[in-house]
Amino acid sequence: MKHQTILICCSLFVNSIVFGQQTPKILADKKTNYLPDFSYAGYHFGEKNIPEVQGKIINATDYGVKANDGLDDSKALLKAVRAANAVDGNVILQLPAGRIILSDFLYIQRSNFVLRGAGSGETGTEIYCPRPMMYFKDPESLAELREYLTTFDKRQREPENNVDLPFSQYAWSGGIVWTQIPGERVKSYLDKYEPVSNPLAKVISGNMGEHTINVSDLKGLKVGDIVELQLFNKDGENGEIIKDLYQGANVKPGSHHWKFPKLPIVRQQVEITKISNSKITIKTPLTIAIKPSYQAQLVEWKHLTEVGIEHLRFTFPDIPRVAHHVEPGNNAIFLTRVFNSWVKDVTITNADSGILGEEISNVTVQDITTDGPHMAHYTVTLGGVHNVLVKNLKIYNKAVHPLSFNTFATKNVYQNCEIFADALLDQHSGANHQNLFDHITVHITPDKNNSYYLFGGGGADYWKPSHGPFSTFWNLNVQVEKPAEITKPVLLYGMKDGPLARIIGVNGNAKFEVKYEPDPYIEFLNTPMDKIPSLYDYQLQRRLK
Known part of the structure; x- marks a missing residue:
């Protein structure tokens, strides 16, 4: 009965304010119901657009990279990276159109460096990765993670599937393209x-x-x-x-x-x-x-600045998926130790994880597509990061955690993202707090009880609860399959240990109820957010005035 009471009270509260106000009450009543300012997320605190960088251009083709010849380009591409590293000031490593084959890490280890392709579409640049990172030499920077995994006997145990396997170091770390400062820890584990x-x-x-x-x-x-x-x-x-x-x-x-x-x-x-x-x-x-x-x-805090990865696509073979946490390492991009940097216009197909972040701040990741038949672990995930903005992310593939705020994530924003398959909004434990799902669209099929598990709380018990106070959902657009067949409100549920969430503007092509525990602030339920569709944009515009 307690849960029913929460739902009824929320509904009465919402109905009492909808007709009297044009904007959500929480915007004028922040002292009573605290709402964080998320507007500092992104490149240069959201105050500058991603630049079209000018500078010395290093053409990868001048160093032996040859697209579409079916041969591995790793050695030639790394030679081009070394040439780019020798340039003072802004440098652009330009990749040719067509398929480039890469079977080694491409490390970006300096500031003012742009890795640029010829586009993310069919006529653009494709980085094809024929084998996962488990076949590469173990990265020195993940030595502490490897020790942590063995010290604590981290294993994926699924007796019903005859699975008892050690965690992979690449389950949530590493990428074919990898920003780093040599010798600096990626993350503290021990x-x-x-x-x-x-x-x-x-x-x-x-x-x-x-x-x-x-x-x-x-x-x-x-x-x-x-x-x-x-x-x-x-x-x-x-x-x-x-x-x-x-x-x-x-x-x-x-x-x-x-x-x-x-x-x-x-x-x-x-x-x-x-x-x-x-x-x-x-x-x-x-x-x-x-x-x-x-x-x-x-x-x-040692970091790189003005690093960009743009206008290309990554493709991985569609290999069989064994189990959660034992992914072999088909990860596209791993961002560590960057500030005021970006990833833009990138398509990622069949990855275990598309873009992973650790120890980064004020980065914008925008215009990203993930697709393919392979089941991913993550698409673009935010763990151990601060003030990161992910905007215009389209997710067509299935993923365990399609959108995920992970351990130690604070003041990050997913904005204008859309999940087409098995939608889930995950908050992954580990003292993560004050993150924003902003103007997200999800496509769902309710279960036989006319409900849908939308609010995920992943992560291990030793890092629970799923998130700290003031995690915020703003203008959540829910598109139900076959809406004409829905005759009563669809229940959106899943979170049992996410305190003091702010849930403003759940709406879509059906009526909805929300069950979120404990102590949520819920407003503008089943009400379109036409006046303020994006909280991030609203807060940024007010701050910059």
């Missing part, structure tokens, strides 16, 4: 590899949603620096930061929230805009308040 802390400042306090922090012990920080803000839980299972992170909600945090006290539990990449004695102003707002017990700090 305490023992955590470097001795050398903070640029200790952070004493700050308020959620604000831009000013109080600090001590400044060391060489200056305006314009891009650094990482780190917050810790040093106080075990009952650490104050756990309670604050989940706003006291009725959820049960898993053990990873306290078992790795040397690893930050919340992090943001921030730009320093002002330093005034012990007060520092940062460009983007804090996702949670800072207290002395969090032992927060600002530390160096």
